[in-house]
Amino acid sequence: MPVITLSPTNSVLKDTFAYAVNPAGNYATDGSLYVGADNSGAYRSFLKFDFGLIPNNAIINSATLTLVQTGSSIPAITVEVHKITGDWVDTSVTWNAQPSFDSAIVASLYHSGSSTRQFDVKSLVQDWVNGVAPNYGFLLKGLSEALNAGFLTYGSANNGTVSNRPSLVIDYTIPTTGKKQVEYVGIGGAVEGSSVTSIQVPLPTGASAGDLLVVQLTPGAQPNELAGWTKYYVSSGSVTSVFYKFMTAGEVAPTFTFPTASFALARMSAFRNVKSVLSLNSTVFTSVTSIYPPQYTASLDDTMFVILNSINSNGTAATPPLGYQEIYDFPAGSFSRALQASYHYMHANRTQTTAEMTSTLGAAATSTSSLMVLEPKTNNPPTITLSSPADNQVLVEGNTYQITGTATDTNNGDVVTVKFKIDNGTSYNITAAVSDGTTPLNFSKTLTYLNNRLYDGETAITPILDDQVTHTLTVWAEDDKAGKGPDTTRNFTVLYNQPPQISGTDRDLGTLTTPPSIQYDVTDAEGYSFTITEAVDGNTIRAFPGVDGQQETLTISNDLWITLQPDVEHKITITATDQYNATSTRTITFKRAVDGIELATTSILPADAQPTRIILSLNATIPESANLNVQVCNNAHDPSPTWEDMTQSVINGRPYVFTNTTSTSGQWGIQFKISILPGA
Numbered sequence: 001m002p003v004i005t006l007s008p009t010n011s012v013l014k015d016t017f018a019y020a021v022n023p024a025g026n027y028a029t030d031g032s033l034y035v036g037a038d039n040s041g042a043y044r045s046f047l048k049f050d051f052g053l054i055p056n057n058a059i060i061n062s063a064t065l066t067l068v069q070t071g072s073s074i075p076a077i078t079v080e081v082h083k084i085t086g087d088w089v090d091t092s093v094t095w096n097a098q099p100s101f102d103s104a105i106v107a108s109l110y111h112s113g114s115s116t117r118q119f120d121v122k123s124l125v126q127d128w129v130n131g132v133a134p135n136y137g138f139l140l141k142g143l144s145e146a147l148n149a150g151f152l153t154y155g156s157a158n159n160g161t162v163s164n165r166p167s168l169v170i171d172y173t174i175p176t177t178g179k180k181q182v183e184y185v186g187i188g189g190a191v192e193g194s195s196v197t198s199i200q201v202p203l204p205t206g207a208s209a210g211d212l213l214v215v216q217l218t219p220g221a222q223p224n225e226l227a228g229w230t231k232y233y234v235s236s237g238s239v240t241s242v243f244y245k246f247m248t249a250g251e252v253a254p255t256f257t258f259p260t261a262s263f264a265l266a267r268m269s270a271f272r273n274v275k276s277v278l279s280l281n282s283t284v285f286t287s288v289t290s291i292y293p294p295q296y297t298a299s300l301d302d303t304m305f306v307i308l309n310s311i312n313s314n315g316t317a318a319t320p321p322l323g324y325q326e327i328y329d330f331p332a333g334s335f336s337r338a339l340q341a342s343y344h345y346m347h348a349n350r351t352q353t354t355a356e357m358t359s360t361l362g363a364a365a366t367s368t369s370s371l372m373v374l375e376p377k378t379n380n381p382p383t384i385t386l387s388s389p390a391d392n393q394v395l396v397e398g399n400t401y402q403i404t405g406t407a408t409d410t411n412n413g414d415v416v417t418v419k420f421k422i423d424n425g426t427s428y429n430i431t432a433a434v435s436d437g438t439t440p441l442n443f444s445k446t447l448t449y450l451n452n453r454l455y456d457g458e459t460a461i462t463p464i465l466d467d468q469v470t471h472t473l474t475v476w477a478e479d480d481k482a483g484k485g486p487d488t489t490r491n492f493t494v495l496y497n498q499p500p501q502i503s504g505t506d507r508d509l510g511t512l513t514t515p516p517s518i519q520y521d522v523t524d525a526e527g528y529s530f531t532i533t534e535a536v537d538g539n540t541i542r543a544f545p546g547v548d549g550q551q552e553t554l555t556i557s558n559d560l561w562i563t564l565q566p567d568v569e570h571k572i573t574i575t576a577t578d579q580y581n582a583t584s585t586r587t588i589t590f591k592r593a594v595d596g597i598e599l600a601t602t603s604i605l606p607a608d609a610q611p612t613r614i615i616l617s618l619n620a621t622i623p624e625s626a627n628l629n630v631q632v633c634n635n636a637h638d639p640s641p642t643w644e645d646m647t648q649s650v651i652n653g654r655p656y657v658f659t660n661t662t663s664t665s666g667q668w669g670i671q672f673k674i675s676i677l678p679g680a
Contacts, residue, residue, distance in 0.1 A: 001061055001172065001173050002171070002172060002173075003170070004053050004172070005167050005169045005170075006049045006050075006051075006053065006054075006168040006169075007165060007167040007168075008157040008166075010322065010323075011049055011053060011322055011323050012049075012052075012322045012323050012356070013049050013157045013165075013166065014028075014047075014089075014090040014137075014157070015028075015033060015046060015048070015090060015156050015157050015166065016028040016030070016045070016046055016090045016093050016156075017035075017043055017044060017045040018044050018046075018094055018095040019034065019041060019043050020040075020041030020042045020043075020095050022094075022095065023094060023095040024094050024095075024096060025094060026092065026093060026094055028090040028091045029158055030156060030158065031155065031158045032070060032071070032153040032155065032156055032159065033045035033047070033140065033153065033166075035077075035079050035152055035154070036073070036142035036145070036149060036150050036151030036152055037142055037144070037145045037147055037149040037150070037151055038073065039147055039148050041147070042141075042142065042145035042149075043151055044095075044098065044141045045139070045140040046084065046088065046090070046093060046098070046137060046138070046139055046140075047065075047138045047166055048135065048136065048138070049135075050322070050323045051128065051135060051347055052323030052344040052345050052346070053324075053325050053344075053345070054129055054172060054345060055181040055182075055345055056129055056130075056301075056302040056345055056346075056376075057129060057130055057131070057175070057179075057180040058172040058173065058174055058175075059126075059172060059173040059175060060122055060125050060126040060129060060170065060171070060172050061122075061172060061173060062120075062170070062171040063120070063125035063126075063168065063171075064118050064119065064120060064121070064168070064169045065118070065119040065121045065167075065168050066116060066117070066118050066119075066166065066167045066168070067116070067119070067140075067155070068116050068117075068155045068163070068164040068165075069114045069116070069152055069154055070114065070154060070159070070164055071152060071153040072111065072113070072114060072151070072152035072153070073150050073152065074150065075149075075150045076111055076112035076113075076150060077110075077142050077144070077150035077152065078108055078111070078142070078143035078144075079108065079109055079117070079140055079142060080105050080106075080107075080140070080141055081105070081106040081119050081121060081138050081139070082101040082102055082139040082140075082141065083102040083104070083124055083133065083136075083138070083139070084100070084101050084102075084137045084138065084139050085099070085100045085101055085102055085133075085136060086099040086100040086136060087134075087136055099136060101139040106119075106121055106124050106138070107119040107120050117154070121138070129172075129347070131302070131347070131348060134348055135347065135348070140154075177482030178379050178381070178481065178483050179273040179377065179379070180302065180377075180378045180379065181273065181302060181304075181345065182271050182272070182273055182274055182303075182304040182345075182375075182376045183271065183272040184269070184270075184272075184325070184327065184343060185204060185269075185270040185271060186204040186206045186207065186270055187204050187205070187268065187269045187270075187327060187328055188201065188202035188203050188205065188253075188267065188268040188269075189202045189267075190267045190328070191264075191267070192263075192264065192265045193264045194263050195261045195263065196258070196263075196264055197261050197262075198255050198256065198257040198258065199217075199255070199256055199264045199266055200255040200256075201217075201254055201255075201266045201268045203247075203251065203252075203253050203268065204269055204270035207251075207270035208247065209248055209249045210246060210247060210272070211247045211272050211274075212244060212247070213244060213246070213247050213251075213268055213269075214242065214243075214244045214268065214269050214270070214271065214308075214372065215229075215242065215244070215254070215256070215266055215267070215268045216240070216242055216267055216268075216269075216339050216341060217240070217241040217242070217256060217264065217266040218239060218240050218241070218264070218266070218310045218337045218339060219241060219256075219258055219263070219264045220258075220264070221239075221258050221259060221260055222241070222258075222259075223241055223243075223257065223258055224257045224258065226256060229243040229244065229254065230244050230245060230277075232244075232280050232370075234284065234370070239310075239368075240282070240308075240310035240368045240370065242308060242370060247270070265330070265337045266339075267328055269327050269341060271306075273377050274374050274376065274377070275375045275377040275378075276374075276375045277373070277375075278296075278298060278303065278374070278375050279298075279371065280370065280371070280373075281294045281296065282368050282370040283368070283370075284366075284368050285368070285369070286366045287364045287365065287366055288361070288364055288367070289360060289361045289362075289363065289364050289365075290358050290359070290360055290361070291309060291318075291358070291359050291361065291367045291368075291369040292321075292354045292355075292357045292359065292369055293369040293370055293371030294371060295351060295352070295353070296351065296371055296373055297350055297351040298346065298351065298375075299350070300350070301346070301347065301348050302345075302346065302347060302348075302378070303350075303373050303374060303376070304344065304345055304373070305343065305344045305352065305371060305372075305373060306341065306371070306372040306373075307320065307321070307324060307341065307342050307343070307344075307357060307359065307369060307371055307372075308339075308340075308341050308369075309340040309368070309370075310338075310367060310368045310370075311338040311340065311365050311367045312337060312365050312367060313337075313361070313363055313365035313367075316331060316338050316361055316362045316363050316365050317329050317331060317338070317340070317361075317362050318338070318340040318359045318360065318361050318362075319359060319360040319361075320340070320342035321342070321359060322356075323344055324342035324343060324344045325342055325343055325344070326340070326341070326342045327341040327342055328341055340359065342359075357369075357371070379414075379481040379482075379483045380409070380483065381409075381477075381478075381483030381484055381485045382407050382408060382409035382416045382477035382479050382483065382485045383407070383408050383409075383486065384405055384406065384443075384475060384476065384485060384488055385406050385408075385440075386475055386488045386490070387404045387406075388402045388403065388404045388405070389402055389403065389473070389490050389492065390490070391490050391491055392490075392492065392493075393490070393493075394492070394494075394495060395449040395494045395495070396449070396494075396495045396497065396526060397449065397450065397451075397497035397526065397580045397582070398450065398528075398579075398580055399448070399449045400446050400447065400448050401446070401447040401449060401473075402444070402445075403420060403430065403443075403445040403446075403475060404442075404443065404444045404445075405418075405442075406442055406443070407433075407435075407440065407443060407485075408435075408440050408441070409437070409479055410435075410437055410438075411437060411479065411481075412435065412436055413434065414434070414435045414479040414480060414481060414483075415434055415435075416432065416434070416441055416477055416478070416479050417429055417432040417477065418430040418431050418432075418443040418477045419475070419476055419477070419478065420475045420476075421473075421474050422454060422461065422462045422465075422473060423471055423472055425462060425463075426461070428456070428461060430443045430445045430475075431443040431444075431445075435479075447461070449494060450580065451580070452464045452465055452496055452497075453465060465494045466494075468493055468494070468495060470491050470492075470493060471493065472490070472491055473489065473490045473491075473492065474487050474488070474489050475487070475488050475489075475490075476488065497528075497580050497582045498524075498525050498526065498582065499576070499578065499582035499583050500522050500523065500524040500528075500530045500578050500582070500584055501522065502520055502574055503520045503521045503522070503523075504520055504586060506586060506587045508588070508589045509588060509589065509590040510590065511590070511592075511593045512590050512592060512593065513592075513593045514561075515556035515558065515560075516556065516572070516590060517553060517554070517555050518553065518554040518555075518572065518574070519552070519553050519554075520551070520586065521549055521550060521551050521552060522546045522548070522549075522550075524548055524576075524578055527548070528578040528579045528580065529545070529546075529578065529579045530545075530576050530577060530578040531544065531546060532544055532552065532574065532575070532576050533573075533574075534554045534572075534573070534574055535572070535573045535575070536560065536570060536571070536572055536573075537564075537570055538573075541556070541560070542554070546576060554574060556572075564592045566591075566592050567592070567594075568591065569589050569590070569591055570591065570592065571587060571588070572587070572588040572589070572590070573587055573588075574586040596675060596676055596677035596678060597675065598673070598674070598675045599672075599673070599674045600671070600672065600673045600674075601671050601672050604669035604671055605669060605670040605671070606669055607634070607668040607670060608668075610661065610663070611634040611658060611668060611670055612657065613655045613657045613658065614632060614655065614656050614658070614670065615649075615655040615656070616630065616632070616646065616650050616656070616672065617650070617653065618650060618674075622676060623679075626676050626678060626679055627676070627678070628647055628650070628651070628674075628675075628676055629647055629675045629677075630647045630650045630672065630674050631644065631645060631646070631672070632644055632646050632656065632658075632670065632673075633660070633670065633671055634658045634660055634668060634669070634670055635660060635663040635664070635665070635667075635668060635669070636669040636670060636671040637663070638663060638664045638665045639664070639665075642660040643673070644656075644658060644659060644660065
């Protein structure tokens with residue numbers, strides 16, 4: 001994590017103060033900054049640090065504004081730091097012509113006595129380097145600006161004691177993914193030759209495929225072209241060449257050749273996350289101590305200006321402009337040449353004056369100053385527009401939950417993946433497609449609410465969702481360069497499926513001597529279709545589609561009734577199941593009482609002709625008090641057989657003579673019915 005201390009020694013710092021008592025006065029050259037209020041009026045101070053040494057869009061780990069208090073009055077005061085919101089020129093600021101500022105307090109400190117004061121300004125610096133707000137600097141004012149509220153002084157950039165001057169200490173990190181800034185990587189070893197036809201230039205330490213390689217070369221003769229490299233050559237003044245290319249996998253140190261033997265001096269540097277070289281131009285100077293490249297105005301923010309100086313003077317060092325980070329300053333040892341390079345982050349600035357780009361030489365020399373402007377790759381994360389679902393939707397069993405919309409990525413060629421999650425659960429992909437930089441990418445996903453979960457097809461993608469509480473759908477898009485767009489959310493609730501309701505209550509009917517008949521109806525609150533299943537002791541006697549609210553009657557047939565074991569509990573169940581398997585059951589119990597026996601033949605005994613008599617013997621012990629009744633017919637095939645009482649014949653053990661002589665069906669057959677019931 002690099003830590004950079006911005007101060008008047010390495011950065012452009014403008015500061016001044018304004019005094020209400022002298023509303024037209026300017027104090028840009030003063031050695032102090034005043035804050036607070038004396039017995040005549042209030043003071044305010046203004047500071048702005050150039051951020052050329054700080055990468056745009058870096059992660060700011062900490063940022064501390066350090067001011068040295070050089071004097072104060074009584075009483076002690078609280079000093080506030082505010083964000084300045086308008087541009088200003090230090091030599092033009094007065095009380096009547098001061099820049100606007102945000103009333104929100106960035107930081108504040110209570111001051112008592114003289115000391116070094118440190119203000120935490122991390123959040124504001126982060127906004128500045130991210131381009132969220134333009135860097136117009138800090139305003140310092142007293143919490144109270146009433147007369148005699150108290151005032152103090154800090155050392156300004158013009159203070160005679162260097163250690164009293166303002167500084168801004170910034171600890172930052174360049175992101176490893178989603179970069180939006182050009183990053184300096186490193187340099188290779190310097191090489192030189194006095195009379196050579198070729199020179200091999202070492203690759204920079206740490207360089208990798210995709211990095212921009214820049215070779216600064218000062219030859220005695222114009223170098224030959226080199227395949228894969230772009231050559232820039234200035235033949236007048238201090239002869240200089242710049243070669244550059246994007247590094248490929250397996251790159252080896254290049255060898256540059258000359259048509260005739262010549263002296264040569266070269267060094268290579270590497271820059272990462274470069275999209276293109278926007279400009280490369282030079283200015284030639286003869287016997288001067290100050291040099292600068294030609295002015296250039298970029299068409300976009302966040303470029304990097306790289307100054308490459310070639311100097312015709314042995315051992316003459318060059319001092320880079322304030323706000324430029326020096327890469328190397330390489331005087332040759334055997335002949336009169338030197339190379340120097342430095343870079344500057346431009347942020348929202350798109351141009352610089354010649355004064356801002358001026359390098360100072362140790363001695364007058366003929367020189368060439370070149371400006372290379374590098375455009376960063378800027379991965380703008382994708383964004384989405386969510387067409388559906390609507391917010392605060394209520395889902396009931398069987399509802400679909402439609403997720404539709406479009407994703408947009410302004411970076412041509414990015415692979416965009418649209419994702420979603422429910423609450424804080426697992427994330428799922430909706431779609432993935434390659435962006436052309438302009439055309440929105442459509443996406444769609446249909447979920448279904450079943451059994452208290454959301455399903456994607458047959459796969460449950462949520463656990464059981466709580467009933468009637470707020471759940472959250474989150475949808476976002478990511479690209480293949482670690483860019484993640486903002487989340488879009490929709491809230492929804494679920495209503496659990498209520499099973500069909502069966503009228504009545506669970507109950508016991510007691511002991512019965514005849515089959516029961518149960519009346520009931522079934523309703524479904526959601527209006528879903530349902531089926532009804534009636535059963536006795538788990539054996540289905542009827543299953544059929546139900547009709548909402550219609551009265552139904554469950555009956556037990558005589559044939560079933562006489563099979564039920566007496567004096568044990570039997571169970572009638574009525575079960576209603578809706579189309580989504582929500583089920584309710586009504587349970588009714590009873591016991592069967594036996595107070596007599598009734599028997600009947602289930603099949604007809606065939607007869608070839610009209611039966612005229614019959615004999616029936618009972619192998620049973622019948623109580624004397626019991627009532628025996630035996631019925632018989634000889635025309636059992638008729639729709640209405642003629643039943644005749646042969647009880648007395650059975651008791652006497654005598655044949656019974658049929659009185660019926662008619663068969664409407666034309667067929668003859670015999671059936672019996674026997675009952676033994678308690679007597680009176």
